[in-house]
Amino acid sequence: MxxxxxxxxxxxxxxxxxxxxxxxxxxxxxxxxxxxxxxxxxxxxxxxxxxxxxxxxxxxxxxxxxxxxxxxxxxxxxxxxLAHGDTLSPLQKAFIEQHALQCGYCTPGFLMLGTAILEQNPDIGDEELIEILSSNLCRCTGYANILRAVRAAAAAMREEGVA
CATH class of the missing domain: 3.10.20.30 (Beta-grasp domain)
Structure with a gap:
C-alpha cells in the first residue's frame, strides 16, 4: 500500500x-x-x-x-x-545553575515551555507558573529546581533588559 x-x-x-x-x-x-x-x-x-x-x-x-x-x-x-552559537539562553544557563535537570529526557520540553512563558509573561505569578509547568512531566527533579530556574532566568532577563 x-x-x-x-x-x-x-x-x-x-x-x-x-x-x-x-x-x-x-x-x-x-x-x-x-x-x-x-x-x-x-x-x-x-x-x-x-x-x-x-x-x-x-x-x-x-x-x-x-x-x-x-x-x-x-x-x-x-x-x-535556543542557544546563539556558544552562548546559552538565560533559561538554559538557569537550568544548569539551578540543577533543574537530572536524566535530561524531559529537559528540551521544559526549556521550550519555559521559553514561551518567559517571552509571553516574564512576570508570571508563582501559582500560574506552577500550573503551566505541571503540564509537562518530570520523573526525576520534583519540579522545585525547574521552577527556580524559570524564576532565575526571568530575573536575569530583566537585568539584561531582555524582559
Whole structure:
C-alpha cells in the first residue's frame, strides 16, 4: 500500500527544510528524522508528557500530536535554536545553575515551555507558573529546581533588559 507524499517546508530555527512526508507523519518525527534535529524528544507519544514540546509561531505545542503538514511554512523553534552559537539562553544557563535537570529526557520540553512563558509573561505569578509547568512531566527533579530556574532566568532577563 502506498501513501501519497506531500511536499512541505518546515521552517525550523529560521532554517527552511523542504521535505516530502505522508499526511500522517507527526511533526516530532519530521523534525527528528527529516530535519535531523533530535533534541525534540518523544516520550509518551500521546501528548501527556510534554517531552516533545516545540514552539510553533511562538506557542508551545506537543509535536507528537501535530502532523508535519499542519506546520508547513510556519515558524518552528526547537531546543537546538535556543542557544546563539556558544552562548546559552538565560533559561538554559538557569537550568544548569539551578540543577533543574537530572536524566535530561524531559529537559528540551521544559526549556521550550519555559521559553514561551518567559517571552509571553516574564512576570508570571508563582501559582500560574506552577500550573503551566505541571503540564509537562518530570520523573526525576520534583519540579522545585525547574521552577527556580524559570524564576532565575526571568530575573536575569530583566537585568539584561531582555524582559
Amino acid at each position: 502506498t501513501h501519497e507524499l506531500h511536499d512541505i517546508t518546515l521552517v525550523v530555527n529560521g532554517r527552511s527544510h523542504p521535505i516530502r512526508v505522508e499526511a500522517r507523519r507527526t511533526l516530532a518525527d519530521a523534525i527528528r528524522e527529516e530535519c535531523g534535529l533530535t533534541g525534540t524528544h518523544l516520550g509518551c507519544e500521546h501528548g501527556v508528557c510534554g517531552a516533545c514540546t516545540v514552539l510553533l509561531d511562538d506557542q508551545p505545542v506537543r509535536a507528537c500530536l501535530m502532523f508535519a503538514v499542519q506546520a508547513d511554512g510556519r515558524a518552528i523553534r526547537t531546543v537546538e535554536g
